[in-house]
Amino acid sequence: MDDVRGLEADRNEAGDVDARAGAVDGPRLDIGTDERRMHVRAYNHWVSLLRGRAYPAIDDLDLADMTDFGPNGVLLDFSTGVENPAISFVGRALREECAIDTSITHISQVPSRSLLSRLTDHYLQIIANTAPIGFEAEFVNARGHNTLYRGILMPFSSHGESIDYIYGVINWKELVDDVTQARLDDELAVAVRCGPTRGAAIAWADGPRGGLDADLLPSTESVGATVFDRLARARKSAEAVRAAEANARDALYRVLDRAYALAAAANADPHGYEALLENAGVPLHLRAPMLPVVELVFGTGYDKSRLTDYAAVLAYAHRSGIASDGLRAFLEQAEGGIDGIVSAERGARADPA
Template sequence: MDNVRGFDEDRTGTDDEAAYAGGAEPALDIGSDERRMHVRAYNHWVSLLRGRAYPSIEDLDPASIADFGPHSVLLDFSRGIEDPIIAFLGSALREECGLDSSVTQISQVPSRSLLSRLTDHYLQIIANRAPIGFEAEFVATRGHNTMYRGILMPFSSDEDTIDFIYGVINWKELVDAETQAKLDAEVAESVRAAPRTPANAPVWADGPSAGFDDADSAADAESVESDTASDAGADDGTPVLGASLSDQLMLAQQTAAAVRAHDTRSRATLYRALGRAHDFAACADADPAGYQALLDKAGIAVQLRAPMTPIVKLVFGPDYDKTRLTEFATVLSHARREGVATGGLGAFLDGFEGGIKGVVKAERALRQPASKAPTDPSDALRSRPTLASVSIDTHVARGDYVVLLARAGAGDTLDIVAAIDDDSVLTHRAMRAAAD
């Protein structure tokens, strides 16, 4: 059964962690390249929006998209939604499904073909009016168990009506569990048995190799092994050693794109994206000139009062929901305040009561200025010298205060015309004014 997710549900303003409260990641593991294809397709759709509700179909040319065009299909609803026309079918998808040029409408697509898994969701695009992603596995017509991941994106000819839908799908055929276990064991053994390539250059005491020792070589090997593992599967949030600032940003953006697209709708994905943003912020501290160049290129201004806001704008995109960007920036600020190490933000959020909301609340509480304890104005007035003493019949007890209303008389005299002893609010206001 397909697992369907809205790619643009983050614009509805729902609670962050409620939206990603799926717990563990789905069991499907299609691989980083397939995931990135969906991210790239979604980013391409976003780049064509240009302030409109939907991209114009005139701006889309699937045949010219070498990256994911062969894995895509364009559906034309201009003549009705009951049986849309297949306006474009990529070569890779056509070959996988074994279709020829005679298949031109949805009704002609075989029910157990990979294309049918994509086109089955087109009515949900019409209903949701936003991109939709989905993933599942099924037994195809050739009898192979196939795992796939797809995305459908709306297009319009008049900027209002959804009359075209562009879909991208990627897939791989699975082997049985026993064969997969053997393959995994063989790959792991090959990695362990592979000899290290010795350096060709001589080691100079004061030359390019100075300062490199066995510990550095081990760290390099660990970095390579970590990168290889990352390329082989989904992003696990492990810090990438030695990556440049641009590489760190690209990795963070790819992880954040999965959050934006709800590619894997879970709290773990959101925490991992924030962890990547935290790591990128640390990298930016070490390369301020490079960071400023990235900001200038993206047209994002530095904010002295909110230094983490440009970071999250770079990672999640400046058009992302502003409330969430503010919360994400607050999380990064609190992580910096608490000295959270690179690669440690995910664990920090997991262990923090209330998760993201709890961290935001804690950081905002620390930013609040210390409130002054309320003071009693009578304390300040108690030591004041008496200006004059008059005898007036009032009902006020000794030591209490009363407001006297006086009219200026001849010379320096004041003619008291009333004693106001029954208005506590007025009396307190007069006392506070006198104490200040």
């Protein structure tokens, strides 16, 4: 299942774009080993191009100069409409992995079960979120190999007012079979036992499941540690988990807030909404009218139970008369959070009186 995060959540109120106030464009991600990840470097490059604007100018994106992550990138062109965006650029590594040539010029031509489809499947979320979107998951590719991938989509504009280009970067790693993995695990265990007693933790810095905090990984540094040392390490790990949970909750509230705003916009423009649904292959659900909205935002491949819960949150907000721009504030103070709201909405459906 895809795990999708709006990276706009990392840009707090102090870092929001405001050229008149001279505010910074947005914080660069600086999280230890994570800064070596390809998608984080791409995000930092996107931030460097903001220069006080809501979106970077597409003219400032130099595809020839991005030797670091350019081979794993793709540029989508929405200047003629969102129904079937043009593919203006596909990096060499991504093109070779997907076995595609220059005949692929639009999203509708992207082969299913290709890494390129993992990127292009998320493009409508950028329109709804109006901010960079990061995602990671695994899938079985066209060769039948289970593949882990992590990607990011970032909005650009040709005129500064709305999104008409999206630049995406994705990296990946194919998983080996169980027998090979067991052999590699044994070899790694031997190397750790024979290696130095103090050293850097091993992590896949440039792909899914990588970049873990060294304090969360097994380490020979724990040998001989006192009870006080172990408590300090455990508390540090707990603090990291709490911080990650808080950031994830804030990002989810922001996305749901924007999904709710999308629902209001869909109500005002039913024809445009129908076009979005048709393009994304999302059916209407008469008994759950908010479900297509969250499927547009999160993708139809997202966890079904979560989609149902998120649709219930939007339905509760609509039934309660919450303003189209007020869901996030409501969620932040709601008793029981999302779980409480879902329970209340289901209770209301069961007892319509």
